[in-house]
Amino acid sequence: MRTRTEFCTKSWTNRGERSRNPDCVAAKSTQAIYVAILYLALRSLDGYVFTPLVQERTVNIPPALTISSQLIMGVLLGAWGLLLATPLAAAAMVLINKLYVQQDGLDTR
Numbered sequence: 638m639r640t641r642t643e644f645c646t647k648s649w650t651n652r653g654e655r656s657r658n659p660d661c662v663a664a665k666s667t668q669a670i671y672v673a674i675l676y677l678a679l680r681s682l683d684g685y686v687f688t689p690l691v692q693e694r695t696v697n698i699p700p701a702l703t704i705s706s707q708l709i710m711g712v713l714l715g716a717w718g719l720l721l722a723t724p725l726a727a728a729a730m731v732l733i734n735k736l737y738v739q740q741d742g743l744d745t746r
């Protein structure tokens with residue numbers, strides 16, 4: 638007797654029998670759900686943890702500013718806001734640093 642996994646993975650002479658088997662469809666849909674959950678989990682971890690940490694080290698933007706700018710711009714402008722949020726926040730940080738902090742002599746760099 639073949640198990641469900643063996644039945645779905647073995648190649649058969651009648652190809653139509655393999656694709657119409659309800660056990661194969663159930664196994665494939667369960668696997669698709671697991672893959673989707675794993676993708677969403679990894680994407681969220683990348684977007685909310687790793688990206689702000691890397692950007693904070695390379696551009697000196699605090700992670701809270703990165704996340705809040707992405708949230709605000711995403712709500713206001715949708716996908717374009719998410720794409721432009723971090724570069725605009727970095728440009729604003731550099732502009733504020735050059736105009737106000739270094740001009741007043743408060744920065745010791």
